[in-house]
């Protein structure tokens with residue numbers, strides 16, 4: 567994905583905002599239909615059926631008909647792709663889009679015509695323009711070469727910045743060809759643990775986030791001060807998101823290049839089945855410490871989650887066919903040295919000590935080694951863990 571800052575005129579901006587609202591409206595309608603679908607009650611609402619219904623709705627509702635058909639139809643196509651990705655197990659279940667949070671729409675090229683030749687133009691050294699249906703040419707900052715692409719997406723972030731992103735056909739990165747396997751565990755702390763003993767640290771939110779959130783909550787509703795606080799917070803959050811994206815991009819490239827087989831947790835299963843670490847003995851001081859660190863851990867975890875999802879998706883684009891999903895359910899309780907499974911071996915969030923063989927290791931690293939040794943979960947969802955020290959896959963490159 568290469569992203570460029572877009573600078574619409576005020577008149578263009580009004581139409582772009584309308585497109586965002588349309589795309590969100592159509593997406594949510596289609597999502598409602600799909601999410602409430604139960605097997606055995608008629609046909610699955612697929613793209614073609616929803617697209618036909620959209621045509622009827624546009625004729626019946628003039629306000630919907632006044633919007634761009636391309637934009638609305640593309641929203642349904644994107645929704646269709648999102649559900650396909652979900653059923654394939656590579657992505658999470660599609661969610662509803664919220665105003666102010668998911669502002670964007672996609673424009674697809676005319677079949678047979680590569681995008682760059684008809685919808686992107688260069689004005690001068692620093693400026694380019696992209697053609698948006700019924701809006702015309704919108705200027706964007708030409709910060710690097712525009713790649714060949716089939717579609718582009720226009721987005722508005724929470725701090726009011728517009729971007730255009732050209733969907734590059736994901737570039738596959740070849741593995742090293744050594745058959746080397748790595749397991750990656752999400753861990754409980756901020757970092758991802760690799761079975762090699764390395765950690766990957768997703769960037770944390772800026773320290774000012776909490777202060778800005780507090781200031782926003784204290785400001786009087788509707789006041790100038792509140793508006794200012796809201797904008798400032800939005801700017802910091804948007805910058806955080808950019809940093810996480812950047813990190814996910816770099817980390818996924820690095821991993822795809824270094825290993826032939828990459829085993830990660832299956833996102834569809836999650837860690838819900840994992841037992842929590844045993845509670846330390848109660849004391850007032852301890853409770854204070856725990857509370858403080860827990861709320862912080864919760865925040866960090868949420869941030870890490872979003873970074874992880876992005877990282878996993880980019881990894882699957884780049885190392886397509888070399889990423890295997892493992893059921894994470896017992897990975898934190900299983901000894902990576904002897905295979906003994908016991909919840910009591912997990913002494914604390916950070917420490918693993920096997921109750922059978924006495925082997926001790928950092929708990930996240932132990933889990934990552936288990937993930938590296940695990941079988942891929944099949945389409946039917948076999949939750950088994952593989953035997954230890956499996957031979958590297960033959961011809962894994």
Ligand SMILES: [Zn+2]
Pocket residue numbers: 901902903904905906920921922923924925
């Ligand atoms: Zn053991």
